[in-house]
Amino acid sequence: MNSPVDSKQASLISQNIYITGTDRNSGKSIIMLAMMEMLIGHAGKIGFLRPIIQAGDKKDDLIEFVTHRYQLELPYEAMYGCKSDQAKELLASEQYDELHKIILAKYRALKAQCDYVLCMGSDYRHGDSMFEFDFNADVANNLNCLMMPIMQGADQDNLQILNNLARLKHDLHEHDNDVLAVIINSVNPKQIEALREILNHQTDFPVYTIPAVPSLEKPTIGNIALALGAKMFTSDLNALGREVYHYKVAAMLVPDFLDYVQSGDLIITPGDRADIILASLLTYHSTNYPQISGLLLTGHQEPGPQVKSLIDGLGDLPFAVMGVDSDTFTTALQVSQITARLHSQDDRKIAKALGLVESNINMNELRQSLMNKLTHKMTPLMFEYDLLQRAKAKKQHIVLPEGSEDRILRAAEILLLRDVVKITLLGNEAEIRQKIQSMALKLKDVDIIDPITSELRPLFAQAYYEARKHKNIIYDTAFDLMADVSYFGTLMIHLGFADGMVSGAVHSTQHTIRPAFEIIKTKPGASIVSSVFFMCMEDRVLVYGDCAVNPNPNAQELADIAISAADTARMFNIEPRVAMLSYSTGDSGKGEAVDKVRKAVKIAHSQRPDLILEGPMQYDAAVDSGVAKTKLPGSKVAGQASVFIFPDLNTGNNTYKAVQRSSGAIAVGPVLQGLNKPVNDLSRGCSVPDIVNTVIITAIQAQESEK
Template structure:
C-alpha cells in the first residue's frame, strides 16, 4: 500500500485537471454538488485543496471554506484558500484593474496548487450585481486557473422549456469563453419534469448533462442555520437536535388551546421568553402521539425561562428539539427567521448524508471520475479507503440486520446509511418502542424494516432450523424457540437462512453475545480453520490491518498462520496490498525462545499454505514500519519497512498495541472485523460512535458482496 516502488500494483486513479464549480444564477445549490465532488476527490490519491476566488469581506470567515476545513480536516491555512475579499475586488474593478484582480487570484491559486495534487474551486455567490456578468467572471477565472468547468444551473420554479432555453444560453456562453467543460448539472428540478427533461438533454457526444431533482428538506433551513444566523443562546444541551429542518415558523401569541390547534410537523415556534404556558405546551407535544413533532422553540425579547422552568428542562431525560433564545422582539425575530436560508453545516451529518445520497443517485460519479483519469497509483489513504468502501457498497446493495434497534446510535447510523442509499436495513426489537424512538429523535427512517423477534411469524421457522442444526448438542425445540426471542440469535438465523446478508451488533451487547450464535450456526467457510478478527487502523496517511486483536487469546502456530492468510485476503478485499509482517519480540534469526519459535513456525506454515503472499517474520514492529530500521535488521526484505498487515503473536499484544496506536496517534480503528465465517457478522465496541457503526455496516456489506459473488 505505502510502497513507493513503481512495480507495485496500480489501483487508484489520479485526476489530470482541477475542477471549477460555479452556479449560473442565484440559488443554484452548487454547495450540494460541491460536496459530492469533494467526496470523490478525497477518494482519489493525493492531497486535495479547496479554493474560492473571492469571498465576502468582514471579520466572519467564509462558511464554505470553514465547512470544508472541518469536514475533510485539510492541513491548509485558511488564508491560502481564497484569492481576495469582495471589497478588494470591487475596488480593483472600480479602478478598471480587471487584469490585476485576475493576477491576484491566480497567484494565490498557484501557491495553493503547489501544495496539493488536486484543487476544487468554487465560484462566487451571486450576492451582488448582474448574474450574467458574474458568470462571465467565473468562466474567465476557470480558464485562467486551467480548470475543468462544472456549471450548476438552477431548475426550480421553471418549466422544461425555460430550462432548455437557459441551457442553450449556457452552452453559448461556455463556447464563447472557450471553457473546457467537465459536465453540466441542472439542479433542483421538480420531480414531475425529470423524466421528460432527461430524455431531451441526454444525447451522445459533448459533455454529460445531469438532472438532479428537487429535495424540499435540503431547501429548508435547520435549527442550526437559524441559531447561527440569529446568534442565539441555547437553553438545551443536545447539539444533534440542531439538525432538525424547519418547514415553517409560527408566532405563538395566543392561548394554549388555540396554539395547539395550529401546531404542524416541522414548526419552529416563536414566542416571548415569559410565555411559560407555550413553552410547557411545546415540551409536551413531543411526548404525545396526538400532536405532531415541532422542530424547535425560539424565545424572544432577551428573556430566559424562569429558573423553575429551566430546572424542569434540565431534568427531562430527553428534549428532541432545541430551545433557543433571541435578543430581539418577537416581530423582528420572526422577520429575521424568514430570511434565513438553508446551508450545509459540517456537523449536520443527516443533511450531508441526504445531500450526498441525492447527488450520487442522480450524477454518475464514476463517469465524472473517468473523465478526469490520467494516471494511477497504488497508494491508499484513509479518505480514499472510506470513499472506496462507500462506493463499493452502493454498487451492489446488501441487506444488513441491526439487532439493537432501540439504541440511539444505531438509529442515527441507520438514517445516514439509508439517506446515502448504501444498504437495506432491518432493525430488530419492539416495533412500537423503535417507532417512538425514531419519532422522538425526528429521524427519517421511513424505508427501514422493523421486526420484533418475540412476535415475528419467522420465529417458528428459525427455531426449527436452529433445533435441526444443534440437536446433536441435546437442544430441544422449546429451547430453540426461546432462543429465537433473543435479537442476536434471531438476526443470525436471518443471515443463515438468507433473509439478510450480514449482521452488525455490539453497541450495547457483549462480544460474546454477538458472535456466539454465529459460531454455533454460521460456522467457518471452506478453507478457513479458525474465526479471527482484524482492525483497519486509519492513520493520517495510510490504512493498516492489525490482527488478531479481539478473538483468539493465544493462537498456536497453525492458527497464527491461518490468521495471517485470512488477514491478507481481507486486506486485498478492501484494496490494501498485503505486505504481511508476522510480529515478535525479535527480528529474523536473532531471537530464541518458545514465543518467537511459534511465530517462526507460523511463517513456514503460511508460506506453505499461500506461497503467493509477501509474508515475512518474525520481525519487530519498528522493522516492519521503518525503512531505516528494516535496512539494518532485514536488508533486502520485501515486507520490512513497508508492512501493511500486522499479525500479532497473541491477543494481549494485539489488543494493547491497537489501543496504544489509536490513543497516541489519533488513528481511527474500524473493527473488529470478523474473518473466516461463512457469512459476515461483525461486532461493535460498546463505546462506538455513529461513524464507527456506519463504517462497520459498510464493511459488512462488502464482505456480503464477496459471499454473494460466484
Template sequence: MTNSSTEKKQQSFQSRNLYITGADRNSGKSIIMLAMMEMLTGYAGKIGFFRPIIQAGDKKDELIQFITYRYQPDIPYEAMYGCKSDHARALVADEQYDELHKIILGKYRALKAKCDFVLCMGSDYSHRDAVFEFDFNAQVANNLDCQMMPVIPGSRQDNIQILNSLAHLKHELHQHDSDVLAVIINGVEPGQIEPLRAMLSHPNDFPIYIVPVELSLEKPTIGNIVHAMGAKIFSGDNNALSREVHQYKVAAMLVPDFLDYVETGDLIITPGDRSDIILASLMAYHSTNYPQISGLLLTGNQKPGKQVQALIDGLGDAPFAILGVDSDTFTTAMRISQVPARLHSHDDRKIAKALGLVESNLDMSEVRLRLRSNLTHKMTPLMFEYDLLQRAKAKKQHIVLPEGTEERILRAAEILLLRDVVKITLLGNETEIRQKIQSLALKLDDVEIIDPMTSELRPLFAQAYYEARKHKNVIYATAFDLMADVSYFGTLMIHLGFANGMVSGAVHSTQHTIRPAFEIIKTKPGASIVSSVFFMCLEDEVLVYGDCAVNPNPTAQELADIAINSAETARMFNIEPKVAMLSYSTGDSGKGEAVDKVREAVKIAKALRPDLKLEGPMQYDAAVDSGVAKTKLPGSEVAGQATVFIFPDLNTGNNTYKAVQRSSDAIAVGPVLQGLNKPVNDLSRGCTVPDIVNTVIITAIQAQEVGNTC
C-alpha cells in the same frame, strides 16, 4: 479546432483541476461541490479547495469553513481564496480587471503547488456587479486552466425554460472556449425529469446530468437559524441542531389553543417569559397525542425562569433545542423567514441526504474518467472510506441490525439509507422502535422492522436451529424460545438467506453477538478459526491489525490461519498485503517459546500460501521503519513497508491497537470478523454513529464477496 490543438487540450487534462460554478443565482451548487469533494478525497490524494472571491467582512467564508472542518486539508484559511469582494470591486472600478485576475491566479498557483488536486468554487451571485457574473467565473476557470462544471438552477422552471437556460449556457461556454467536464441541471421537479431526459437524448460534447429537487434540503435546520440569527443555545446538542424546520409558528395564545395550533416540525417562537408555552412544548413532545416540534426560540432577550431552566436541565438530554434571541417576537418572525437552508459541517443527516441525492443521479465513474486526474496508489483514510462506500453502493446488500431501539443504531441507519448504501432491517418491538424514531425526528419511514417475538418467521427459524443443533440435545421448544432473542433471530436471517449480514454489539456483549454465528453459520471452507482485524486509519495510510479481539493465545497453526485470513481481508479492501508476523525478536536473533511459535507460524503460512509477501518474526519498528528494516532485515519485501500486522496473542494485539489509536488520533474500524461463512460483525459498546456506519459498510462488502443474495 484542429487535431493538434485537440491533442494539446487532451494532454493538458492530466494537470487540470475542477471549477464548479452556478450558471445563475440559487443553483444549489454547494451540494454538487460536496459530492465532488467526497469523490476526489477517495481518488486524488491531497485535495485543495479554492474560492476566487469571498465576501468582505470579518466573518470567514462558510464554504471554506465547511471544507476545513469536514476534510481537514491542513491548509491556512488565507491560502484558500483569491481576494475579498470589496477589493475586487475596487479593482474593477479602477479598470484593473487584469490585476484582479493576476491576484487570483497567483494565490491559486501557490495552493496548487502544495496539492495533488484543487477543487475551485465559483462566486455566489450575491451582487449585481459584473465581477460576480458567469462571464467572470468562466474567465477565471480558463486562467486557472480548470475544467468547468456549471450548475443550472432547475427549480421553479418548466422544461422549455430549462432548455433555454441550457442553450444560453452552451453559447457562453463556446464564447469563452471553456473546457467542460459536465453540466448539472439541479433541483428539477420529479415529474419533469423523464421528459427532460428525452429532450436531451441527442449527443452532446459533454455529459448533462439532472438532479431532482429534494425539499428537505431546502428547509433550514435549527443550526442554520442559530448561525443566521446569532441565537444563544439554552439547551440542545448537535443532534437537536440538525433538525429540520418545516415552518415557524408564533405562540402568543393560551396553552389549549397553542396545542391545537402546533404541527410536526414547527419552530415555536414565543417570548422568553412564557413559561406556560415552554412547559406545554416539553409535555407535548413526550406525548404520543401531539406532534414533534423542532425547537423553541425565545425572544426579547429573556431566559426561561430559573425554576423552568432547572426543570429542563433535569431532563438530561434535551428533547429539542431551546434558543434565545434579543429581538422582539415580531422582528424575530420577520427575520427568521429569510434564513436560508445551508449545509452545516455538523449536520450529518443533511450531508448524507445531499450526497445520496447527487451520487444517485451523476455517473461518478464517468466523471472520474473525464477528470483524467493522476490517481495516487497510496491508500489514505479518506480514500479508504470513500472506496468502501462506493463499493457497498454498487451492489446493495441487506444488513440486519438487532439492536433496533438503540439511538446510535437508528442514527446510523438513517445515514446509511440517506446515502442509499444498504437495505436495513431493524429488530425489536415495532411500536417502541417507531416511537424512538419519532422522538429523535429521524427519517426512517421505509426501514423494515421485525419483532422476533411475533414474527411469522419464528417457527421456521426455530426448526432450522433445532435441525442444526439437535445433535447437541437441543429440543424444538428451546429453539423456539431462543428465536425471541434478537441475536439468534438475526443470525438465522443470514443463515437462511433473509439478509446478507449482521452488525451488533452497541448494547450487547461480544459473546451475545457472535455466539449464535459460531453455532449456526460456522467457519468457511479452509478456515480453521474465526478471528478479527482492525483497520487502523492513520494520517496518511490504512493498516490492518490482527487478531486484536477474539483469540487470547492462538497456536502456531491458528496464528498462520489468522495471517492468511488477514491478508485476504486486506486484499478484499484494496490494501496490498505485506504481512509482518510480530514478536519481541527480529529474524533469528531471539530465543524462547513465544518467538518459536511465531517462527513456526511463518513456516506454516508460507507453506500454505507461498504467493503471499509474509515474513517474521520481526519487531514492530522493523515492520514500519525502513531505516530499522535495512539494518535488521536487509532486502526484505515486508520489513519497513508492512501493511498487515499479526500479533502473537490477544494481550499484545489489543493493547497495541489501543495505544496507537490514542497516541496518534488514529481511527480504528473494527473489529471485523473473518473466517465465517457469512458476515457477522461486532461493535464496541462505546462505538459512535460513524463507527456503526463504517462497520455496516464493511459487512456489506464482505457479503458481496460471499456472493449470496436475498
C-alpha cells in the same frame, strides 16, 4: 507498447474543476460536497479555493465547512483569492486583470501544495448576476479549470429550462470554457423524466438533472441559530439538524395556538410566555399533536427559573430551545430571510444531499473524465470513500439486532440516506417506531422485525434444532432462543433472509458471536475465527490481527490468522505484505514464544506459498525501512509491511490501542474473519461513524461471500 493518448484528452483529464452557479441560490454547495467526496477518494491531497469571499472579520462559512469535514491542513488565507471589498475597489478603478492576477497567484500557490484543487465560484450576493457569471467564467479560464455550471430548475417548466440551457451554452462558447458537465438542480420530479429524454441527445457535454427535495431546501435549526447568534437553552446537538418547514409567531392563547401547530414548525414567542413554552414542550409527549422543530424565544427574556429547571429535567429533547435579544416581529422577519446552508455537524443533511446527488449524477463517468493517474496514498477519508462506493455498487441486506439503541438508529439513518445498504432492525416495533419519532429520524420505511412475534420464529427454531440436536438441544429450547435478537439475526443470515449482521453496541462480544460459532461456523480451510483492525494512518492503511478474539493462538491458528488477514487485506484493496511479529527478528532469538512464530511462518508458507509473508520480526523492522536494511536486508516485507500479525491477544490489543492513541490513527474494527457469512462485533463504546463503517465493511464481506 502503450497506445498513444490524445493530447487534448490528457489535458482535460489533468485539469481541476471550477464549480459555479448561474444565478443566486443554485444549490452549488451540495454539488461541491459530492465532488469533494469523489476527489478525496482518488486525487491525493485536496485543496479548496474560493476566488472571492465576503469582507469582514468573520471567516467564510464554506471554507470553514470544507476544512473541518475534510481535515484540510491548509491556512485559511491560502483558500481564497481576495475579499469582496478589495475586489470592488479594483473593479471600480478598472483593474479587472489585476483582480484575476491576485486570484491566479493564490491558486498557483495552493496548487503547489496539493495534488488537486477544487474551486468554488462566488455567491451572487451583490451586483448583477449576469456579470458575476462572466467573472466566474473568466476566472475558470485563467486557472485552466474545467467549468461545472449549476443551473436552478425550480419553478420552471421544461421549455424555460431548455431556453436557459441554450443561453448558458452560448455564454460558455463565448468565453471558450472547457466544460466538465452542467447540473440542472431542483427540477420538479414530475417533469424530470421528460427533460432527461430530451437531454439524452445533448452532445457537447453531459447534462445531469437533480430532482427537487424540499427538506434540502429548508434551513435547519442550526442554520437559524448561527444566523441569529441565538443562545441555546438545550444541549442536544442532534436537534440542530432538524429542518424548519414553517415558522409560527405564537402571540395568542394556548388553545388557539395549538390549532395552528404543524410538523416541522419553529415556534417564535416572547421569552416570558411560559404558557406557550410549556404547551410546545408538551407536544413532544403527545401523540395528538405533530412534532415541532424548535422553540425560539425573543425579546431578551429568558424563561423563569422554574421553567428552565423543567426544561433541564426533560433530558435530551428532540428539538432545540433557544433565545435571541430582538423583538418578535424583527426575529420573525430575520427568520424568513434565512436560507438553507450546510454545516459540518449536520450529518443527516449531508448524507441526504450526498445520496441525492450521487444517485442522479454518474460519478464514475466524471471521475474517468478527470483522472489519468490514481494516487498511491491511502488516507482514512480515501479508504472510507472507496468502501462506501464498493458497498453501494451491489447493495447488501444487513441486520442490526440492537434496533432500539440510539446510535444504531442514527447510523441506520445515515446509511439509508446514502443508499448504501438495505437494513433490518430487530426489536419491539412500537418501541423502535416511538424512538424514531422522538429522535425525528428519517426511517419511515425501514424494515423492523420483532423476533418474539415474527412468523419466521418457528422456521428459525426448527433450523437451529436440526443443527444442534446432536448437542441434546430440544425444539422448545430452540424456540425460546429465537426470542434472542442475536440468535434471530444469525438465523436470518444462515437461511438467506439477510447478508450480514452487525451487533455489540449494547451486547457483549460473546453474546454477538456465539450464535455465529454455533450456526454459521468457519469457512472451509479455516480452523479459527479471528479479527483484524484497519489502522488508518495519515497516508496509508495497515491491517492488525488478531487484536480482539483469540487470547493465545497456537502455531497452526496463528498461521490461519495470517492467511485470513492477508485475504481480508486484499478484499479491501490493500496489497498484503505480512509480517509475523515477535520480540526478535530473523534467527536472533530463542524461546517458546518466538519458536511458535517460526513454526507458524512455515505452516503459512506450506498452505499459501503465493503470499508475501515473513517472520519472526520485530515491529520496528516491519515498519521502518532503515531498521529493515540492518536487520533483514533484501526482505520483501521488512520496512514495508501492510499486514501485522501479533503472537497473542495481549500484544495485539495493547499495540493497536497504543498506536491509535499516540499517532491519531483511526482504528476501524474489529472485523471478524473466517466465518462462512459475515458477522461483526462493535465496541460498546462505539460512535455512530464506527457503526456506519462497520456496516459498510460487513456489506463488502457479504459481496465477497457471494463470489
